[in-house]
Structure formats: C-alpha cells, structure tokens
Amino acid sequence: MKRQVIITLLCVVVFKVVAQGQNFFPKEDLMSIGVYYYPEHWSPNQWERDIKNIAGHGFEFIHMAEFAWAQLEPSEGKYDFTWLDKVIKLAEANGLKVILGTPTPCPPVWLGIKHPDIYVKDVLYQRKEHGTRANMSLSNPKVLDYTQKIVEAMAKHYARNKTIMGWQIDNEPEAKEDYSEASQAAFRQWLMAKYATVDALNKAWGTAFWSQLYSSFDEVNIHNATNVGWWGANPIALLDFKRYTADTQAAFLDFQAEELRKYIDKSQFITTNYVAKGNGADPRRSTQMDFASFTAYPNYGSANLGDLGFRLGDYSVLMYANDYYKSVDGVTGVMEIQPGQVNWANHNSLLQPGTVRMWLWHCFAGGSSFACSYRYRQVLYGAEQYHHGIVSTDGVSLSQGGQEYVQVMKEIKLLKEAYSSKAKMPKAIQKRKAAIMWSFDNLWNLERQKQTYQWDSWMHMQRYQSILHALGAPVDFISEEDDFNDYPFIIVPAYEMVDEDLVQKWKSYVAQGGNLIISTRTGAKDKNAHLWESNLSGIMNELIGGKVTSFDMLPAGKSGEVVMDSQTYQWSSWGDRISASTNSEILASYSDQFYKGDACVISKSIGKGKVWYIGIESLYGQLEKDVLKRAFDDNKVSVENYPEGVFVMYRDGFMVAVNYSSEAYELDYDGNYLLGEKTLKPAAVSVWKSK
Numbered sequence: 001m002k003r004q005v006i007i008t009l010l011c012v013v014v015f016k017v018v019a020q021g022q023n024f025f026p027k028e029d030l031m032s033i034g035v036y037y038y039p040e041h042w043s044p045n046q047w048e049r050d051i052k053n054i055a056g057h058g059f060e061f062i063h064m065a066e067f068a069w070a071q072l073e074p075s076e077g078k079y080d081f082t083w084l085d086k087v088i089k090l091a092e093a094n095g096l097k098v099i100l101g102t103p104t105p106c107p108p109v110w111l112g113i114k115h116p117d118i119y120v121k122d123v124l125y126q127r128k129e130h131g132t133r134a135n136m137s138l139s140n141p142k143v144l145d146y147t148q149k150i151v152e153a154m155a156k157h158y159a160r161n162k163t164i165m166g167w168q169i170d171n172e173p174e175a176k177e178d179y180s181e182a183s184q185a186a187f188r189q190w191l192m193a194k195y196a197t198v199d200a201l202n203k204a205w206g207t208a209f210w211s212q213l214y215s216s217f218d219e220v221n222i223h224n225a226t227n228v229g230w231w232g233a234n235p236i237a238l239l240d241f242k243r244y245t246a247d248t249q250a251a252f253l254d255f256q257a258e259e260l261r262k263y264i265d266k267s268q269f270i271t272t273n274y275v276a277k278g279n280g281a282d283p284r285r286s287t288q289m290d291f292a293s294f295t296a297y298p299n300y301g302s303a304n305l306g307d308l309g310f311r312l313g314d315y316s317v318l319m320y321a322n323d324y325y326k327s328v329d330g331v332t333g334v335m336e337i338q339p340g341q342v343n344w345a346n347h348n349s350l351l352q353p354g355t356v357r358m359w360l361w362h363c364f365a366g367g368s369s370f371a372c373s374y375r376y377r378q379v380l381y382g383a384e385q386y387h388h389g390i391v392s393t394d395g396v397s398l399s400q401g402g403q404e405y406v407q408v409m410k411e412i413k414l415l416k417e418a419y420s421s422k423a424k425m426p427k428a429i430q431k432r433k434a435a436i437m438w439s440f441d442n443l444w445n446l447e448r449q450k451q452t453y454q455w456d457s458w459m460h461m462q463r464y465q466s467i468l469h470a471l472g473a474p475v476d477f478i479s480e481e482d483d484f485n486d487y488p489f490i491i492v493p494a495y496e497m498v499d500e501d502l503v504q505k506w507k508s509y510v511a512q513g514g515n516l517i518i519s520t521r522t523g524a525k526d527k528n529a530h531l532w533e534s535n536l537s538g539i540m541n542e543l544i545g546g547k548v549t550s551f552d553m554l555p556a557g558k559s560g561e562v563v564m565d566s567q568t569y570q571w572s573s574w575g576d577r578i579s580a581s582t583n584s585e586i587l588a589s590y591s592d593q594f595y596k597g598d599a600c601v602i603s604k605s606i607g608k609g610k611v612w613y614i615g616i617e618s619l620y621g622q623l624e625k626d627v628l629k630r631a632f633d634d635n636k637v638s639v640e641n642y643p644e645g646v647f648v649m650y651r652d653g654f655m656v657a658v659n660y661s662s663e664a665y666e667l668d669y670d671g672n673y674l675l676g677e678k679t680l681k682p683a684a685v686s687v688w689k690s691k
Contacts, residue, residue, distance in 0.1 A: 024166065024269045024290065025331065025369035027652065028419055033360075033409050034061035034099065035390055036336070036375040039087045040071045046395065047087055053396065054376060055094035058409035062091055063335070063372055066101025066171045067133065069150060070108035079153050088163050097165040099335075099372070100158060102151050102256055105133040105171040107143075115142045121180040123226040133171070137178050138252040139186035151256050155263040166269035168335060169256045172295050173272055175246040175280030179222055183248075188217050190244045204528045205236045235448045236529045242280065242444040250285035257288035273335035276321040277458070282440045283328045284479060291329040294321045295336035295374075298359055300345045302459070305645045306662025308682050311352035315645050315660035316462050318359060319469060322366020324438070327477040333370035334363045339401030340388030348386065350400075354683035357404040358658045361685040364412075365649040365656035373405060411675055411687075415654065418674060418689060423653025425474075426690055431637045432473035434489040436465055439479065442496050445529050446521065452553040454573035460617060461493040464519065467625045469647055471632065472640030484509040489631065494521040497529055503539050510543075511607030515631050518544060519624075520551075520576050520615045536576075544613040545584025545604030548576045552593070559619060562600050564588035569616075569623040576615030578602055587630075588616070588623065601627060610634065640668075646680065650690055657686045 025032060035054060039047050054062060065072065065084060073079050091098050112118060112130045119128040120137050128135040136143045158164050195201040198214050207213045212234060214220055222241055225233035257270045264270075269290045274283055276296040283292035298313030305312070318334075325332040339356055341348045363371050378389040378399075390402035398406065438461060446457040468475050468491070476487070480502055484490060490509065495518075503523070510516050523540035525531055532538025536548040552575050554560055559570040564587055578599040580586050588601035600616045601623070614627055632639045642648055645661035657680050659665055665680045669688055676686030 023331075024267075025333075027421065028416065029369075030412055030415055030419060030652065031333075031364045031368055032060045032370040033058070033405065033412070034063060034097075034370065034372040035059050035405075036372065037062045037064055037087075037377070038067070038375065038379075039064065039083065040068050041379055042377065042395075044083070044086070048090055050376065050395065051087065051090040051094050051096065053391075055096050057390070057398070057402070057406050059096065059405075061097035061099060061165060061370075061372070062087075062376075063099040063101065063168070065154075066103055066168060067106045069103035069106055072103055072154070073108060073150055075110060076114070077149075079150075079157075081154075081157050088158075088161065092163040096163075098163050099166050099168055100154065100164055101168040102147075102154065102170060102260075104136070104147050104150070104169075104256070107136055107146070111146055117180065117182065118143050118146075119180070120176055120178045121183070123177065123179060123224060125179055127180070134174050134176060137180045137182050138248050139178065140180070140182040144252075144255065147252075147256060148259055151259045152263070155260045159263040160265055162265075162267075164264075164268055166271065166290075167260055167264070168293075169253050169260075169270065169272045169289075171273060172275050172279075172336075173249050173253060173281040174275070175242070175249045175282070177241070177245055178248075179224065184222055186248065187222055187241065187244050188220055190247065191220060191240070192217050194240075205234060205240075206530065207234075209234075233448075235445065238448055239441065239445050239529055243441065246280055246282045246285055246440065249281050250283075250287075253286050254288040261288075271335070274325065276317050278440070278443075280440075283325065289329070291331040291333075292325045293333045293335040293370075294325045296321050296334050296359075296363075297338050297342060297345070299338060299342060299348070299351070303462075303645075303660075305660055306682075308352055308662040309660075310347060310349050312355055312660050312662070312683055313351075313359065315362075315647070316466070318362045318366065319465060319647070320462060322363065322368070323436075323465065323475045324477045326367045331369055333368045333372070335370075335372050336374040337363070337371060338388070339373045339375075339390050339405060340399050341386065342388070343384055343386035352683045353400065354404065354685075356401040357408055358660070358683045358685055360405070360408045361656055361687070362647060362658045365647065365651050365658065367651060373401075415674065415687065418654075420653050423690065425650050428638055429472065429474060429650050431488065431635075432471065432632065432639060433476075433487055434468050434473045434491060435476045435478040435482075435484075435487040436461065436468075437479070437490060437492045437495055438477045439495065439497075442494065445525070446494060446496050452573055454553065454556055455617075457494055460519070463617075463621050463624060464491045464493045464517075464628075466644065467621060467628055469649075470625070470640070470642045470644065471628065472642065472648060474650065480505070484514060485512060487514070488635065488637070489515045489517065491517045491519075491628075492522050493519045495523070496521050497525045497527050498523045498539065499527050500539060503543055506611075507543055507606060510609035510611055513608035515610055515612075515635060517612045517614065517628060517631055519613075520574055520617060522613075524548075541581075543604075543606075544602065544611055546578045546580040546599065546602050546613070548615065549579050550577045551575060552577070552595075560593050561591045562588050562616060562618075562623065563591045564601060564623060564626065567626075570619040571616050571623075572619055574617045575600055578613070578615050587612075587627065653690055655688050655690050659684050 223237040271293045273295045298317040303314045303316040541547045554572045559572045584604040586599040603612045648657045659680045674687045
C-alpha cells in the first residue's frame with residue numbers, strides 16, 4: 001500500500017526535477033534514422049543476417065524489447081537476457097546503437113494468473129484479460145511491484161553497455177480509464193491530496209446539484225458516465241477523473257524512469273513514445289523524461305486532401321506532433337512511424353510512391369532529432385500480419401517504403417555535407433514566430449459539454465495551427481507556466497478555464513508589446529469548470545474589450561453570415577454575440593439572424609500590444625486566417641500564403657518543402673535545390689539552403 005500512496009501523491013505534484021532536452025543528438029547529425037526489430041519473432045539463425053542487412057541499408061540504431069516481458073522473465077524472478085545479449089552484440093559488431101524498451105505494455109501470463117486483479121476494469125466493471133497490451137491497472141501496488149523488479153533487472157544488466165543509447169519506457173502510454181478497486185482507492189488518495197477537505201471537494205464539484213453531497217472521501221467512487229448516462233454525469237467530477245488518470249499514467253512513467261536512473265549511464269536517455277495526436281496521456285505531467293518522443297501514423301485522419309489524399313495521409317498528424325512534442329523539452333523525435341500499409345486503419349490503401357519519404361522529411365523539417373520505423377520485418381503471425389515493414393515477408397527484399405527510407409538516409413548524408421553550425425533562422429521567419437496555448441484539461445472539459453455535435457475542440461485548435469503554417473510562421477506550443485515574451489504572437493484557441501493569474505499574465509504580455517489572438521469559448525469558466533457569476537466572459541471582459549452576452553449555434557447544414565471589411569463569411573457551429581467596450585474596435589459583425597449588427601470579432605490595444613477576440617468559428621477558416629493576417633500586417637511582419645497541405649519550414653540552415661495536397665505547387669525560390677525542384681508535386685520534397 002505504501003508504494004500506491006507514494007505514486008498517487010506523485011501524481012498531484014507536477015514539476016520538472018531533471019535537466020530536460022539534453023543534447024543526446026548532436027546538431028551536426030541532423031536526424032538519425034533507426035528501425036524496430038523483434039528478434040523474439042524470428043529464428044535465431046536469421047538474427048545475424050537481419051542485423052547485417054539493417055546496418056547495410058544505412059540505419060543507425062535498432063529498437064527492441066518493449067513487448068518481450070514473457071521472454072525476459074519467463075517465470076517469476078527468473079530472468080533470461082541471453083537472447084537479447086546476442087542481438088545487442090550483433091548490433092555492436094555492425095556499428096548499430098540500440099534503444100531498449102521496458103516491457104510493461106504486455107505483462108506475462110503467469111503474472112495475471114497469480115494476481116488476476118492486476119488488470120484494468122473497464123466502464124462496465126469488466127476485468128481485462130491476458131492476450132493484448134496496455135491492460136494493467138497502473139494504480140495497483142502489485143503492478144508497481146513487478147514493474148520495479150523487471151525494470152531494475154534490465155537496468156542493472158545493461159547499465160554500462162555502451163551500445164545502449166537510450167530507453168523507451170512502456171509503449172504509446174495511454175491514459176486509460178480504470179474502474180478497478182485499486183484505481184478507486186488511488187483516486188480517493190488523489191482527491192484528498194488535491195482538495196484536503198471534503199467540503200472543498202463538494203464546492204469544486206458542485207455536489208449541491210442533484211443531492212450528490214459527500215460527507216467523507218471514503219464515500220467517493222469514480223463517476224461513471226456510462227452508468228448514469230452522458231446527460232446526467234457530473235462534468236467536474238469527470239474532469240477530475242481525467243486529470244487523475246493522466247497523472248497516474250505520468251507517475252507510472254516517472255516511477256520507471258527513477259528506477260532506471262539508479263543504475264544506467266548518463267549517456268543513456270530516457271523517453272517514451274506518446275501517440276501523436278494524444279490519447280489522454282499528457283507529456284507535460286511527466287517529470288522524469290529527458291524529452292518526449294512520439295508515434296505517428298499519418299495514414300489515418302480527416303485532413304487528407306483531394307483525389308490523392310487517401311494515398312498521401314493526414315498532414316495534421318505530423319503537423320501537430322512536430323510542433324507540440326519539441327515544445328515540451330526542446331528535443332524530440334518520431335519513435336514510431338509506418339513504412340507502408342498498416343492493418344488497422346479505416347482503409348489501408350497502398351501509399352503514393354514518395355509518401356513515406358515525404359513524411360520523413362516533414363519530421364526533419366519539424367525538428368526531429370531521430371526517426372524510427374515500425375518495423376523492419378513484416379510479422380507472419382499475430383494481430384499485425386498486414387502491417388508492412390522495411391522488408392517484405394521474405395525478410396530480405398526492400399518494400400516500397402523500405403526503399404524510400406534508404407533514399408532518405410542517403411539524402412541526409414548529402415545535407416550533412418552542406419550543414420553549417422553558424423546558420424541562423426532568416427529574420428523574416430523569426431519575426432513570425434508564434435505559440436499556441438494548449439491544455440489537455442481544457443480539451444477534456446470542452447468535449448464533455450460541447451453544446452453542439454458540430455464542435456470539435458481538437459480540430460478547432462488545429463485550424464489555427466494550420467493557418468500559422470500557411471502564413472509561414474514557426475509554431476510552438478506553450479503552457480501557462482512558460483515565458484510568453486519569447487513569442488511575438490500567441491494564439492489561444494478555446495481555452496475555456498482561466499483564473500485571475502492567467503488573465504493578468506496575458507495583460508502583462510500584451511502591455512509589453514505582445515500580440516494575443518483569443519478564440520471563442522476562451523475564459524468561459526474558472527479552473528473548477530464553473531461558469532462565472534457575472535456574464536459569459538467573466539473575468540475576460542477588460543482584457544478583450546467587451547463582454548460575451550450570449551452564444552448561438554446553428555444546425556448542421558445551416559449557415560449564417562458575418563461581414564468583415566466588406567467581405568462575407570459563413571459560420572455554423574459557434575458564434576458569440578459581443579457587446580464591445582468604447583475602447584475596442586469592432587472588426588466583424590453578424591449580417592443576418594435576429595441579432596444582425598452584433599459584434600463577433602473585436603480588438604483592443606493595451607500598452608504596446610494588442611488583443612484580438614475571435615468569437616466565431618467560420619465554416620472554412622478564412623475569417624480566422626484574415627484576422628491573423630491583419631495581426632501580422634499591423635506589426636509590419638510579412639507572411640506567406642501556402643495552400644493547405646503544403647509546408648515550407650526552416651531547419652538548421654535549410655528550407656524544406658513537402659506537399660500533402662493533390663495538386664502541384666510552384667515554390668517561390670529560383671536558386672539551386674539540394675533536393676527536388678521548384679515544382680512541388682504531390683508527395684514530393686524540395687530542400688534548399690536558406691538565405
């Protein structure tokens with residue numbers, strides 16, 4: 001029980017205790033490329049051939065062992081590292097480095113037989129079973145006990161092995177909702193640490209509503225939206241459950257990292273591979289990673305463009321991951337990215353030739369220090385039989401994606417020859433530098449009470465991210481704790497929960513010359529997700545130069561109109577009605593509906609800077625783009641106008657362009673191209689040295 005209490009308390013205290021973003025990847029190496037290899041899936045007499053071929057193709061490291069707990073500990077307390085030692089020695093002999101994974105995603109069958117309660121309980125209170133992955137209850141003291149033992153054994157065994165470059169903890173950490181007995185107890189501990197008294201809990205949760213009042217923490221069970229119905233669920237209790245779940249996942253990662261650091265060499269990094277667009281796991285809640293890396297499968301999603309889009313992938317996957325994960329600790333890499341078709345997407349079409357290469361160059365442009373393909377060999381059995389590899393089913397022949405990996409590795413070598421440590425970002429691009437303020441807490445809360453099924457918090461944020469890239473702006477993601485003054489422009493999309501400290505920090509940022517662009521729904525609630533006892537914009541009124549008097553939304557398929565600078569825009573999903581203050585400027589107003597003439601976009605100067613409030617979500621994003629262009633224009637900052645799906649980005653002295661759209665694009669550069677050409681065809685890549 002002691003370990004459970006410790007890890008529960010760790011969940012509530014979020015602060016960085018190790019030096020993050022260390023230079024494990026020298027700048028001059030640009031982007032190292034590796035591949036997943038699973039020796040336990042193949043005959044030992046093929047290991048040497050495979051490792052030689054991996055090195056011969058140009059890969060620099062292999063990734064192993066994150067799913068091999070049963071092979072590493074075939075029975076309780078009996079460890080077998082001999083097979084893994086052999087492969088690591090083969091890697092060393094062939095000049096390859098190794099990333100080792102801790103094998104906690106897949107507990108061995110003997111552990112579940114001895115302790116059936118180690119498994120997660122789902123929303124129907126049914127216990128998960130052996131045979132899949134990510135099925136353990138991370139609050140369970142027995143899980144923590146056995147995790148500590150296997151991590152300690154691996155760390156001690158490989159602590160001084162110079163071939164090991166780093167560790168990946170677990171795999172694709174998921175903040176999985178857990179209704180087990182252990183999780184219920186841990187949740188109560190989390191609540192006690194957060195609220196201290198049950199009276200404070202009652203006030204925060206609003207338990208006066210529908211007789212939900214508690215007289216002791218012992219009476220609290222995890223609120224189950226499925227059992228009470230979506231409409232009847234307490235949104236604030238559910239938000240705290242989301243927070244607890246994310247904190248528990250983060251604490252589980254940190255728990256393993258702390259164990260590793262007792263033994264491993266300082267040259268070995270520690271990270272984990274978050275799912276690119278998030279599954280509830282929040283890397284900013286973790287305190288012990290050296291940096292956050294990510295898994296990206298661009299073949300799925302909704303941003304596939306044009307007739308070829310289904311073969312080119314969803315640009316928003318890598319767009320988000322590149323910007324977000326490098327913002328956490330300053331260093332990132334794509335730990336897992338597909339080399340071809342997969343077996344689990346809604347459709348698994350063949351990729352357009354060049355697409356895998358384009359994805360890798362997009363990762364490079366976005367700042368990845370490394371890229372690792374999942375996987376080298378296409379497995380012949382199990383749940384991922386049709387997940388393609390670098391080589392085809394014969395284990396030798398390069399697949400189409402494998403050929404493109406080899407091509408990229410050769411191209412990276414060419415760029416290394418042109419690299420200069422003295423290169424600096426062009427001033428025109430530097431002036432466009434922008435940040436997006438983003439919080440998973442706000443995402444969870446907004447999605448609980450969307451008010452309209454047309455609302456999508458994630459896509460709303462990515463609309464602004466996509467606009468910034470279309471304008472040629474470098475993009476970071478920031479939290480409330482970061483230094484706002486590092487960015488000339490800050491975008492705050494639908495940041496629903498605020499407090500006085502944050503609003504004051506925004507005011508100070510603007511007064512010193514910052515440009516703050518705030519979108520609809522921002523500031524509608526306090527940090528406990530309560531509405532203000534004043535009006536819909538509460539403590540935001542002075543900042544934005546007006547107050548939100550009401551909001552409207554239209555049925556799907558029906559649109560309204562607003563006018564800005566004599567141009568008409570359509571909207572449907574959300575529109576704020578704003579009463580503007582005398583010291584603010586009305587930029588856009590409604591031109592129909594019964595509130596025709598009411599403001600929906602306003603701006604206000606504060607000190608040396610300016611605030612824009614965009615109280616509308618337009619149908620196609622053009623209004624939002626025009627407001628952002630106005631913000632740049634007001635500051636005499638030139639911008640680009642790239643079409644959707646075309647990315648032109650600066651990295652280490654190079655300009656890199658990739659094209660996810662189904663149409664060719666003519667680049668505005670007439671000099672010599674290191675790679676590609678002026679006409680950027682679909683799935684094509686062009687690279688040139690920046691001026």
